[in-house]
Amino acid sequence: MERTDCLVVGGGIVGLAVAHALASTGREVIVVEAADSVGTQTTSRSSEVIHAGIYYPEGSLKARLCVRGRELLTRYCDEHGVSWRRPGKLIVATDDAQTDRLDVLLRHGLTNGVADLRRIDGAELHELEPDVHGVAALLSPSTGIVDVDGMVRALRRDLESAGGAVALRSRVIGGRVDSGGVTVDTAEAGSASAKMLVNCAGLGAWDVARSLDGFDGPIPPRHLAKGNYFGLSGARAPFEHLVYPVPVDGGLGVHFIMDLAGAARFGPDVEWVDGEQLDYSVDETRLAGFEESIRRYWPGLPSGTLTPAYAGIRPKTSGPGEATADFTIHGPATHGHAGLVTLFGIESPGITSCLAIGEYVVGVLGL
Numbered sequence: 001m002e003r004t005d006c007l008v009v010g011g012g013i014v015g016l017a018v019a020h021a022l023a024s025t026g027r028e029v030i031v032v033e034a035a036d037s038v039g040t041q042t043t044s045r046s047s048e049v050i051h052a053g054i055y056y057p058e059g060s061l062k063a064r065l066c067v068r069g070r071e072l073l074t075r076y077c078d079e080h081g082v083s084w085r086r087p088g089k090l091i092v093a094t095d096d097a098q099t100d101r102l103d104v105l106l107r108h109g110l111t112n113g114v115a116d117l118r119r120i121d122g123a124e125l126h127e128l129e130p131d132v133h134g135v136a137a138l139l140s141p142s143t144g145i146v147d148v149d150g151m152v153r154a155l156r157r158d159l160e161s162a163g164g165a166v167a168l169r170s171r172v173i174g175g176r177v178d179s180g181g182v183t184v185d186t187a188e189a190g191s192a193s194a195k196m197l198v199n200c201a202g203l204g205a206w207d208v209a210r211s212l213d214g215f216d217g218p219i220p221p222r223h224l225a226k227g228n229y230f231g232l233s234g235a236r237a238p239f240e241h242l243v244y245p246v247p248v249d250g251g252l253g254v255h256f257i258m259d260l261a262g263a264a265r266f267g268p269d270v271e272w273v274d275g276e277q278l279d280y281s282v283d284e285t286r287l288a289g290f291e292e293s294i295r296r297y298w299p300g301l302p303s304g305t306l307t308p309a310y311a312g313i314r315p316k317t318s319g320p321g322e323a324t325a326d327f328t329i330h331g332p333a334t335h336g337h338a339g340l341v342t343l344f345g346i347e348s349p350g351i352t353s354c355l356a357i358g359e360y361v362v363g364v365l366g367l
Contacts, residue, residue: 015200021358045312069356089143217335227268331364
């Protein structure tokens with residue numbers, strides 16, 4: 001690989017969206033991806049939900065980039081033929097003790113600009129979803145679902161049409177940061193240098209940052225949260241809306257989602273994992289816990305209908321028992337290295353926010 005204007009490490013949906021934004025400024029961009037295809041790690045193991053922007057503290061990057069990202073994502077899908085739709089979402093309080101949490105989420109959502117979010121009582125909830133048990137709920141009409149793989153393909157096409165490139169099977173093993181820019185060394189494709197580098201390596205962002213000689217910026221702690229998903233076999237999707245419980249430590253609770261073909265899934269749960277070996281097998285011993293969680297809002301879940309689907313692992317900068325951290329995006333103002341941006345803990349709502357993250361990175365670089 002030769003010298004270019006911008007290198008982006010990581011070919012997930014966020015890395016591709018950042019590369020797309022950089023290419024839109026007229027820069028030459030190369031995406032360096034360790035796998036043999038793009039969007040195969042965290043991106044491909046998501047819920048495929050377009051989040052509205054409800055859960056995140058006022059003024060946080062997650063709040064701002066989710067709301068902006070939702071607007072950009074749906075527009076991009078319409079312009080590029082990527083499938084999506086808006087079934088809406090219900091966040092359900094199954095007892096009176098949870099209703100205060102609904103009020104907090106309602107305030108967050110309205111403050112963040114989710115103007116169509118509203119609270120409904122148990123009677124209206126029953127009218128919308130007769131089989132859902134709850135005393136109250138939040139209704140979010142602007143929550144949607146999207147063909148994530150289609151979005152990844154569209155972003156790659158756009159990047160390559162703009163003269164950018166994707167270097168697959170190019171795992172970063174080291175590099176250097178100096179006054180002349182950034183150089184990265186890959187295990188398979190040699191070295192590449194650029195005026196600017198954006199570290200969008202997801203689960204590997206910490207390793208990439210530590211591998212760069214001369215980089216002495218802050219690196220937050222890394223925590224890994226595995227989420228298992230189970231499908232629903234032998235039955236149609238039970239609800240018209242996405243159905244969520246109130247959030248839990250480390251995640252949004254075991255919720256009901258559907259894909260664009262109507263297939264039903266439940267998940268993810270939160271399983272904190274240690275070490276560097278990433279195990280993506282579904283832990284079937286968690287089935288009983290899934291059934292218990294689901295029956296709190298869907299007592300009619302038929303026995304024996306949940307089957308293992310897939311699992312994902314989310315990179316987080318906050319751990320068990322800690323408040324969920326914001327996106328961490330460090331630019332020159334944080335670490336002092338011109339032309340370098342590092343992204344840590346880009347979990348949900350990362351897919352919804354991807355195009356807005358690209359805009360934000362361009363701004364951090366002053367382009």
